[in-house]
Amino acid sequence: MIHRFLPLLVTSAVLVVGFLLCAAQFPNFASLRVVGNLLTDNAFLGITAVGMTFVILSGGIDLSVGAVIGFTTVLLAVLIEQGGWHPFSAFAVALAVAGGFGAAMGAVIHVFQMPPFIVTLAGMFVARGLGFVLSTDSIPINHPLYAELGDLALRFDGGGKLTLPALLMLGVVAAAVVCAHWTRFGANLYALGGNRQSAELMGVPVGRTTVAVYALSGLLAGLAGIVFSLYTGAGYSLAATGVELDTITAVVIGGTQLTGGYGYVIGTFIGVLIQGLIQTYITFDGSLSSWWTKIAIGVLLFVFILLQKGLLAVWTGRGGAPAEA
Amino acid sequence: MTDPTPTASPPLLAIRGLSKAFLGVQALDGVDFTVRHGEIHALLGENGAGKSTLIKTLTGVYQRDAGTVTLEGRAIAPRGVEEAQRLHIGTVYQEVNLLPNLSVAENLFLGRQPMRFGLVDRGAMRRRARAVLMPYGLSLDVTAPLGRFSVATQQIVAIARAVDMSAKVLILDEPTASLDTQEVAVLFKVMRTLRSRGIGIVFVTHFLDQVYALCDRITVLRNGRLVGERRTAELPRLDLVAMMLGRELEAAAHRIALPADDAEEDARPPLVRFRGYGKARSVEPFDLDIRPGEVVGLAGLLGSGRTETARLVFGMDRADRGEAAVDGRAVRLRGPRDAIQLGFGFCPEDRKKEGIVGALSVRENIILALQARQGWLRPLPRRRQEEIADRFIRLLDIRTPHAEQPIQFLSGGNQQKALLARWLATEPRLLILDEPTRGIDVGAHAEIIRLIERLCADGMALLVVSSELEEIVAYSRRVVVLRDRRHVAELRGGEVAVDRIVAAIASEPAVAGEPRP
Numbered sequence A: 001m002i003h004r005f006l007p008l009l010v011t012s013a014v015l016v017v018g019f020l021l022c023a024a025q026f027p028n029f030a031s032l033r034v035v036g037n038l039l040t041d042n043a044f045l046g047i048t049a050v051g052m053t054f055v056i057l058s059g060g061i062d063l064s065v066g067a068v069i070g071f072t073t074v075l076l077a078v079l080i081e082q083g084g085w086h087p088f089s090a091f092a093v094a095l096a097v098a099g100g101f102g103a104a105m106g107a108v109i110h111v112f113q114m115p116p117f118i119v120t121l122a123g124m125f126v127a128r129g130l131g132f133v134l135s136t137d138s139i140p141i142n143h144p145l146y147a148e149l150g151d152l153a154l155r156f157d158g159g160g161k162l163t164l165p166a167l168l169m170l171g172v173v174a175a176a177v178v179c180a181h182w183t184r185f186g187a188n189l190y191a192l193g194g195n196r197q198s199a200e201l202m203g204v205p206v207g208r209t210t211v212a213v214y215a216l217s218g219l220l221a222g223l224a225g226i227v228f229s230l231y232t233g234a235g236y237s238l239a240a241t242g243v244e245l246d247t248i249t250a251v252v253i254g255g256t257q258l259t260g261g262y263g264y265v266i267g268t269f270i271g272v273l274i275q276g277l278i279q280t281y282i283t284f285d286g287s288l289s290s291w292w293t294k295i296a297i298g299v300l301l302f303v304f305i306l307l308q309k310g311l312l313a314v315w316t317g318r319g320g321a322p323a324e325a
Numbered sequence B: 001m002t003d004p005t006p007t008a009s010p011p012l013l014a015i016r017g018l019s020k021a022f023l024g025v026q027a028l029d030g031v032d033f034t035v036r037h038g039e040i041h042a043l044l045g046e047n048g049a050g051k052s053t054l055i056k057t058l059t060g061v062y063q064r065d066a067g068t069v070t071l072e073g074r075a076i077a078p079r080g081v082e083e084a085q086r087l088h089i090g091t092v093y094q095e096v097n098l099l100p101n102l103s104v105a106e107n108l109f110l111g112r113q114p115m116r117f118g119l120v121d122r123g124a125m126r127r128r129a130r131a132v133l134m135p136y137g138l139s140l141d142v143t144a145p146l147g148r149f150s151v152a153t154q155q156i157v158a159i160a161r162a163v164d165m166s167a168k169v170l171i172l173d174e175p176t177a178s179l180d181t182q183e184v185a186v187l188f189k190v191m192r193t194l195r196s197r198g199i200g201i202v203f204v205t206h207f208l209d210q211v212y213a214l215c216d217r218i219t220v221l222r223n224g225r226l227v228g229e230r231r232t233a234e235l236p237r238l239d240l241v242a243m244m245l246g247r248e249l250e251a252a253a254h255r256i257a258l259p260a261d262d263a264e265e266d267a268r269p270p271l272v273r274f275r276g277y278g279k280a281r282s283v284e285p286f287d288l289d290i291r292p293g294e295v296v297g298l299a300g301l302l303g304s305g306r307t308e309t310a311r312l313v314f315g316m317d318r319a320d321r322g323e324a325a326v327d328g329r330a331v332r333l334r335g336p337r338d339a340i341q342l343g344f345g346f347c348p349e350d351r352k353k354e355g356i357v358g359a360l361s362v363r364e365n366i367i368l369a370l371q372a373r374q375g376w377l378r379p380l381p382r383r384r385q386e387e388i389a390d391r392f393i394r395l396l397d398i399r400t401p402h403a404e405q406p407i408q409f410l411s412g413g414n415q416q417k418a419l420l421a422r423w424l425a426t427e428p429r430l431l432i433l434d435e436p437t438r439g440i441d442v443g444a445h446a447e448i449i450r451l452i453e454r455l456c457a458d459g460m461a462l463l464v465v466s467s468e469l470e471e472i473v474a475y476s477r478r479v480v481v482l483r484d485r486r487h488v489a490e491l492r493g494g495e496v497a498v499d500r501i502v503a504a505i506a507s508e509p510a511v512a513g514e515p516r517p
């Protein structure tokens, strides 16, 4: 019972210990302001990573998310600045396009039985390319609503605040937890990741679930794109390069098996926070190159994968007596 | 058992003229099959006869090429398992092992979870899961991942799931393969209860005893065609076997001739000798000698340590005490590689997980062990590989269009034969077989036994694990009986008999704390 949550516990422990170490070194680290910023700065990453968690749980992968974020920011900038659209209409269109794009990839994966890695890699190039077709330059978004949305926040004493992006991320994470464990769709995802053939023979609608999970990942990447454009106030086709790898990293650090079937959304959220924490530490330190973030995350990732392999061996009960009543 | 339905009302399930072809293989050719209310109907046939294909075509896993299916008079054509389930047809497929990563409860209720306020009611799911498992005497932690339980438990969960969903028709494709006698008895009780409620049950098995103990009617398929439907009471066994094989089976009561004098035999030096060999939490230390040309059987209930003994002998598990010697020289078995170098071979029980490599061709699967022994740097010439593969395909009558067919497309029994061929190709000095006839039909069975006999005459030693006591008695010179992970008796010569084995298994009351009634 306990060890089913062990990867999650380890990840949480790393976060807590890391936070305490930072707080010990920098006196004003442990403040609501720092925590609020951590959430805001990593909101788009967190939202994308939730979609990635679902895809990976189902036994797939989605390499297109970074490109979809970039494309979405350009699409928003073009619609709002050059097309004169109201931001809310632009948001709706962007979400529909991103979700539809994901659904199309899911359909290709299912109908032609193609490896998700290849299909979403192609999707990545297509989305980046479409972004460039719309505009190669960074387009600032000056709509007044953007400033208003940027100011929107739940404020606390001591300068801490939960901005709209942070709130969106928390909402997405909460909804995703419910979706994963209290809906049939969630159960079907785990089933698909466990064994596709068995899932099919148990009546799981494999095609529908596959299309839905990539649509959801696309939709959340679109939402992340909106958040990213709010955060940067611009649209740029090269935005969020490599974010697909950051999200996969967060998912793995969060204890989800890359081969599918095992893992938790909340772990991914913690994985995102750990990455954010390392980044914040380096900002606070000031003297370290930001590339140390990448190195630290790389080492962490490696350690976590080793840890998981060990845990899974214990988990599946290799060598032990059968665990029957 | 009499037919409870009046002739006027339509049968529960009527299949007419069902056909299904896979690239080049006509798996089903105009098959009729009828299931009535409240009957258990055995669907029989050799490996590759088309039983599993019939079931999958019926339940929408495959789409049929031709034919009609009616359920209580209404034409149905499910496009997927989900739709078949909604029509109250519950199925345990031959290869399904459910999902090891989901909990027992989630496996039982996947796709039909109890809902409350639009969300899955996990508490209700747990409670209902416990209730569903109750009739099987299985009380386990339903929140634990299914993969943590034994194959037998997983199989029972799969059956319980199908039974719970089959308000009208229950289909079981070789469900008893990994169950022990007691578990089979429980399953049969459940099946009889369902029958008395008017449910129609389709039962695929290779155990003829089970057919005669349980089934009201028998339908036999051969090579994708219907051979006939009979009432069990009106079909003597020999006729049934003849229907299945399309010929008289001369080897039905085959028995390997025993060397005349036991005492003289025992004087010969053993090929392998184990003394005080064992592993904590696996098998208690045991002594075991196996001589060239000898068949030693390992008998006992499921979980008694049979498979564990076999794994120790082959080095798959490492012993933590005792000594092993081959040809009188001490050896250490640190892994299967050591064992293979010494000329051992091992056909595992769970061929899906440990045996066949699904995507490789039949030829590649057959030469795998031979190639491994001679080292991957010295590949066997292609011509020689083909010779070996073709020889064993002929020898064991492996049903495959050609040697290059990916082995995953073969039926279960044929995969098992290919696996046996893999080890026979290495001409092992000691071959360990774990449940060699599981999922193998009568015809192949006799062939395999004949082959074993020939190899033994050439000096190969055999260690065989089997749940089929009659089978063990038929070919073993000596039988080691296990109980509760301990070797409790060794029967030899005239002592080798079913009742003696049963007596040895039952000779002591089992320790307290037995979970099942």
Ligand SMILES: Nc1ncnc2c1ncn2[C@@H]1O[C@H](COP(=O)(O)OP(=O)(O)O)[C@@H](O)[C@H]1O
Residues within 6 Å of the ligand: B022, B023, B025, B026, B027, B045, B046, B047, B048, B049, B050, B051, B052, B053, B054, B399, B409, B410, B411, B412, B413
């Ligand atoms: N998915 C498949 N692709 C190609 N051939 C298949 C497939 N499934 C079954 N077959 C072939 O159809 C025939 C019937 O197989 P099957 O229904 O599994 O037999 P049974 O269950 O009676 O042992 C066999 O010759 C088998 O090789």
Ligand SMILES: [Mg+2]
Residues within 6 Å of the ligand: B051, B052, B053, B094, B173, B411, B412
């Ligand atoms: Mg079959």
